[in-house]
Amino acid sequence: MNIGAFALQLRYPFTMLTPTLNVTAFQQDFETLRQFGLQADGAVHRVGYSDVDMAARRWLTTRMTDLGLAVRQDAAGNTIGVYAGQEDLPAIGIGSHTDTVPYGGAFDGALGMVAALAVVEALHAANVRLRHPIELINFAAEEATMAGGTTGSQAMTGIFNMATLDKKAWDGKPVREHLTAAGLAPEAMLDAKRAKGELAAFLELHIEQSDRLESVQLPIAIVDGFVGIRRYAVSVYGVANHAGTTPMDRRDDALVKAAPFINTVRELTDEFAIVATIGDFTVYPGAPNVIPERVDLIVETRGLDANVLDQVAEVLQIETAKLGASFEAVVEKPPVQTDAVIQQALHTACKKLGLATLTMPSGAGHDAMNMSRLCPQGIFFVPSKAGISHSKEEYTTPADCLNGAQVYLEAVLALDALLD
Ligand SMILES: [Zn+2]
Known part of the structure; x- marks a missing residue:
């Protein structure tokens, strides 16, 4: 040996x-x-x-x-x-x-x-x-x-x-x-x-x-x-008024404006192969007899590609601008x-x-x-x-x-x- x-x-x-x-x-x-x-x-x-x-x-x-x-x-x-x-x-x-x-x-x-x-x-x-x-x-x-x-x-x-x-x-x-x-x-x-x-x-x-x-x-x-995580605070504005006396064609209802935006976010997830959620949503003043004057919501997007998340952010910004809404990035965790x-x-x-x-x-x-x-x-x-x-x-x-x-x-x- x-x-x-x-x-x-x-x-x-x-x-x-x-x-x-x-x-x-x-x-x-x-x-x-x-x-x-x-x-x-x-x-x-x-x-x-x-x-x-x-x-x-x-x-x-x-x-x-x-x-x-x-x-x-x-x-x-x-x-x-x-x-x-x-x-x-x-x-x-x-x-x-x-x-x-x-x-x-x-x-x-x-x-x-x-x-x-x-x-x-x-x-x-x-x-x-x-x-x-x-x-x-x-x-x-x-x-x-x-x-x-x-x-x-x-x-x-x-x-x-x-x-x-x-x-x-x-x-x-x-x-x-x-x-x-x-x-x-x-x-x-x-x-x-x-x-x-x-x-x-x-x-x-x-x-x-x-x-x-x-x-x-x-x-x-x-x-x-x-995945990277982005969160955007969005506020959609309208005008508060009486829910009984204001004619439907003279309302500026923040919630009605925000509703199609929710679907837009959903459609973007297909287009860009990411996940996105609106899990935080508040209507102001939040009374059943008052037309909503403001809706605050948070859009969260998650994806593995930072460039894709950037592109989604651009689209979100354009869509919120169309509504006259404010748009602010509040969280950005990179992938x-x-x-x-x-x-x-x-x-x-x-x-x-x-x-x-x-x-x-x-x-x-x-x-x-x-x-x-x-x-x-x-x-x-x-x-x-x-x-x-x-x-x-x-x-x-x-x-x-x-x-x-x-x-x-x-x-x-x-x-x-x-x-x-
Ligand atoms: Zn664990």
Whole structure:
């Protein structure tokens, strides 16, 4: 036996095994995590920074430690476990979140986190070290319970707004109090900030939270980006007058003018292949016997292509001008593309497993989106039954959950080879 072969035998004491998912452990871990905050009606109530959330995190930390990971908690309460690699390279991050909305479901976040754990368990059981270290990240308070969402990943990427600490959390108490109760120092939140380049990539698995996969009967969606969000405040003006005495041909009714505009917005979504919503609409003075003198509404548009959103904005401006309405952009969140190499790794994984894929944008934000500030990132989805989430009805079949975990493992292996 030469020295090289001996060294190889030390690293892989028996034979070098192919990492294989431990299906039983994966399913058991999912079930164990579900018990934290499980209600009699099947809802899971595990709000970020609550006692039960922290207890679930401690359980997960123990599982990570058992797999030989070095685990730490950062200043925002994110849990990070490192599985060492063979080379001196930045880590590939995997994971999601284990908090839920109040009385939510068992799959949102939890599935991705438990599947990420299963990926490392497969490597550990096969005695395989990849070139890159693997970082298991359980983000803190992803759901919008702390006066906004993705709290942990915002802190990690340095975009957490410290003014949030004094805002009211979901239960009316200041965010600061929740952090303190969880044993954290609120003022130190941004100590969680990490430098660009510390991670080689971040890949998340999540339930779809929509029904596109189900409607086309496909098991995996590869996300090409997170949609940008624009919001425009529009005020349409008329003249208030008596609803009984003013003849119909002498009225200037703001609501009647606004009505066709609603349909115009709807038609634009077809023309430009975006989604748009008017979900905020107020009529003034709002009395049944007064002709509306003003309508305030907010048009929200979402799409993956900023140029398309710009074009839609131009059309909206022209259409509102025709009504003599005011038009003001009030929110602009740019779209975030996912990384091409990570998408490639996901395609490779799905091809190997014989799973057909759908490429689609994510209409919701996730921790992966924030991570684009630190490293290349990607995310993939498994189906949500009837597109339901944030509810006790949230459901993904065991087969779909398993597909997700298998793709996760294969994608991490592919990514380890593809990345520098
Ligand atoms: Zn989630």
